[in-house]
Amino acid sequence: MRLFDLRLIIAFLFGLYGVVLVVIGVGFTSDADLKKAEGVNINLWAGIAMVVLSALFAVWATLRPQFADKSEPLKEM
Amino acid sequence: MRVLAEADLRLDAGPIDYALLVIYFVVVLGIGVMARRSVSSSLDFLLSGRSLPAWVTGLAFISANLGALELMGMTANGAQYGLATVHYYWIGAIPAMVFLGLVMMPFYYGSKVRSVPEFMRRRFGKPAHLVNAISFAVAQILIAGINLFALAVIIDALLGWPLPVSIVVAALVVLAYTTLGGLSAAIYNEVLQFFVIVAALAPLTIIGLIKVGGWQGLVEKVTDQEQLSAWPATELTGIQNPVWSVIGLVFGLGFVLSFGYWTTNFAEVQRAMSAKSMSAAKRTPIIGSYPKALIPAIIIIPGIIAAVIVPEMAQLKSGDTSSGVVYNNVLPLLMRDLLPNGILGIAITGLLASFMAGVAANVSSFNTVFTYDLWQDYIKKDRPDEYYLRVGRLATVGACVLAIGTAFIAAALGGSNIMDYIQALFSFFNAPLFATFIVGMFWKRMTPTAGWVGLLAGTFTAMFIYAISEPSFGIKLLELPGQGASFLGAGLAFVVDVVVSVAVSLVTRPKPDSELVGLVYSLTPKEDRSHSTTGEDAGWYRSPALLGGGVLALTTVLYIVFG
Numbered sequence: 001m002r003l004f005d006l007r008l009i010i011a012f013l014f015g016l017y018g019v020v021l022v023v024i025g026v027g028f029t030s031d032a033d034l035k036k037a038e039g040v041n042i043n044l045w046a047g048i049a050m051v052v053l054s055a056l057f058a059v060w061a062t063l064r065p066q067f068a069d070k071s072e073p074l075k076e077m
Numbered sequence: 078m079r080v081l082a083e084a085d086l087r088l089d090a091g092p093i094d095y096a097l098l099v100i101y102f103v104v105v106l107g108i109g110v111m112a113r114r115s116v117s118s119s120l121d122f123l124l125s126g127r128s129l130p131a132w133v134t135g136l137a138f139i140s141a142n143l144g145a146l147e148l149m150g151m152t153a154n155g156a157q158y159g160l161a162t163v164h165y166y167w168i169g170a171i172p173a174m175v176f177l178g179l180v181m182m183p184f185y186y187g188s189k190v191r192s193v194p195e196f197m198r199r200r201f202g203k204p205a206h207l208v209n210a211i212s213f214a215v216a217q218i219l220i221a222g223i224n225l226f227a228l229a230v231i232i233d234a235l236l237g238w239p240l241p242v243s244i245v246v247a248a249l250v251v252l253a254y255t256t257l258g259g260l261s262a263a264i265y266n267e268v269l270q271f272f273v274i275v276a277a278l279a280p281l282t283i284i285g286l287i288k289v290g291g292w293q294g295l296v297e298k299v300t301d302q303e304q305l306s307a308w309p310a311t312e313l314t315g316i317q318n319p320v321w322s323v324i325g326l327v328f329g330l331g332f333v334l335s336f337g338y339w340t341t342n343f344a345e346v347q348r349a350m351s352a353k354s355m356s357a358a359k360r361t362p363i364i365g366s367y368p369k370a371l372i373p374a375i376i377i378i379p380g381i382i383a384a385v386i387v388p389e390m391a392q393l394k395s396g397d398t399s400s401g402v403v404y405n406n407v408l409p410l411l412m413r414d415l416l417p418n419g420i421l422g423i424a425i426t427g428l429l430a431s432f433m434a435g436v437a438a439n440v441s442s443f444n445t446v447f448t449y450d451l452w453q454d455y456i457k458k459d460r461p462d463e464y465y466l467r468v469g470r471l472a473t474v475g476a477c478v479l480a481i482g483t484a485f486i487a488a489a490l491g492g493s494n495i496m497d498y499i500q501a502l503f504s505f506f507n508a509p510l511f512a513t514f515i516v517g518m519f520w521k522r523m524t525p526t527a528g529w530v531g532l533l534a535g536t537f538t539a540m541f542i543y544a545i546s547e548p549s550f551g552i553k554l555l556e557l558p559g560q561g562a563s564f565l566g567a568g569l570a571f572v573v574d575v576v577v578s579v580a581v582s583l584v585t586r587p588k589p590d591s592e593l594v595g596l597v598y599s600l601t602p603k604e605d606r607s608h609s610t611t612g613e614d615a616g617w618y619r620s621p622a623l624l625g626g627g628v629l630a631l632t633t634v635l636y637i638v639f640g
Contacts, residue, residue, distance in 0.1 A: 004112075004114075006265050009108065010268070010269060017423065020093070020419070024093065029417070032417075033417035036414070036415060040287060042283075053272070067130065
């Protein structure tokens with residue numbers, strides 16, 4: 001049984017989400033948006049955090065490619 | 078469960094929010110399609126071929142429980158009861174999760190059973206097995222239906238989609254990825270959902286804290302200072318005497334209710350059974366317990382903040398219900414007030430994802446019990462494995478159809494009360510199950526007859542206490558408001574189960590020792606209970622006992638700092 005690497009999916013989804021949020025945060029944030037979030041450009045900051053998360057999972061998956069396999073074979077009944 | 082009242086919770090979701098939501102569902106379905114390629118046997122489909130690493134099963138373990146009912150319910154409790162809500166996380170989960178990993182997992186995983194009911198069958202034989210398997214299967218369908226209905230109500234309130242559309246669409250998405258990829262797809266999505274929920278709640282908490290002026294500002298603005306300390310939680314338990322309130326919490330919630338839920342609920346235990354080794358299986362609930370200990374920071378604190386900064390909430394807290402808002406609205410209201418478009422889309426995705434993951438956990442544990450414990454054991458034995466893989470897929474379809482039916486019935490009956498009763502009904506099974514398992518695992522003399530008689534006696538005790546204390550039944554021999562009655566019911570059910578099991582065991586015939594190897598402590602060789610410490614399981618940081626001790630220490634420190 002070989003399963004694809006979940007870490008890459010996490011990296012993909014949050015990479016995409018992060019970039020979208022950073023773009024919104026930098027280019028499309030109105031004063032009303034800022035006021036709603038107490039002056040914090042939350043899209044920008046959350047976007048940056050997601051890009052970092054994505055990078056961490058990508059690095060982990062690259063350094064340790066082995067993902068789902070059995071390390072201790074089960075004796076079948 | 079009164080999810081939403083008449084209040085206007087409509088969110089101002091824009092195209093970008095919908096786009097983020099759509100991306101998520103494309104990924105979820107993609108996982109189903111990709112996971113399908115790894116499914117070649119029924120064990121692959123129903124238990125992920127027992128191949129997953131511990132961090133994946135650990136996060137799935139916690140995520141399967143982090144459904145949106147839990148999210149909305151616990152933020153609501155945070156708003157209503159304040160900091161005392163942490164008991165549901167700390168005393169009400171952590172010790173039981175560590176106990177499951179260190180004490181019970183060696184038997185669950187070591188005996189190679191494929192489900193919790195299967196352990197029941199091997200230890201106590203068919204009558205106890207049938208009671209457990211059928212009650213579990215029925216419960217999962219009904220709870221899946223409740224989750225679907227709750228999901229539809231939320232989508233209606235937030236986005237304005239009609240109930241039937243949301244029910245069917247959500248069920249079809251769950252159906253698609255679980256029929257294709259089986260448990261692996263369900264577990265992968267649970268892990269993904271975990272991160273999305275954190276990504277949704279952390280910004281909400283941070284902005285909320287900035288708005289109230291940080292932790293110090295929050296402490297100053299909370300009017301009822303008792304809500305800032307966890308003990309003795311008299312409001313939460315409904316027990317006026319502080320000493321009895323603490324005793325009720327520690328024994329009722331901390332021991333009987335939480336051990337009953339976490340150690341015997343197959344929807345949880347299944348995640349650990351899919352781990353790739355004994356070491357990974359033991360670590361699964363323990364790894365899950367770390368986020369469980371810390372996540373109140375982004376669930377309960379937003380609740381407390383909402384009670385201060387959301388005008389309708391503050392009004393409700395002072396006893397004015399005219400706005401139509403109920404405590405369960407905390408999360409949507411905070412999203413409405415604090416999150417601009419973009420991150421709002423992430424938050425909506427997180428809420429919907431957690432509902433769907435809840436339904437998927439119900440469905441994926443149902444199909445395993447149905448296939449292995451009901452169909453293979455009682456209806457069609459000894460067929461080739463491809464046959465059972467097909468049964469597993471069909472059971473998934475059947476489960477989704479039945480869940481849709483349940484959701485429509487709940488909608489037709491008006492929702493709230495009927496669902497409270499169903500949830501109460503299935504909580505009756507947990508405490509006695511735990512009693513039966515724990516006595517059965519450590520006392521080899523316990524007999525098959527004692528197994529099912531004890532279980533039934535305990536379950537009826539819990540039902541009896543519920544019947545005489547639930548106000549709407551009109552019998553009311555017992556007056557215990559709040560959680561008191563459920564603590565008492567579970568506690569008595571546990572005691573009655575143990576007493577009856579011991580008494581019946583003494584007058585009936587036990588199983589021969591040879592049939593109990595691997596199932597009972599004294600008859601299981603130590604090497605069958607221990608895990609390997611080489612290869613992927615090597616390293617002190619992978620020691621289950623050390624990790625377990627670590628989270629207990631962490632929880633103690635958290636209680637000292639925030640208690």
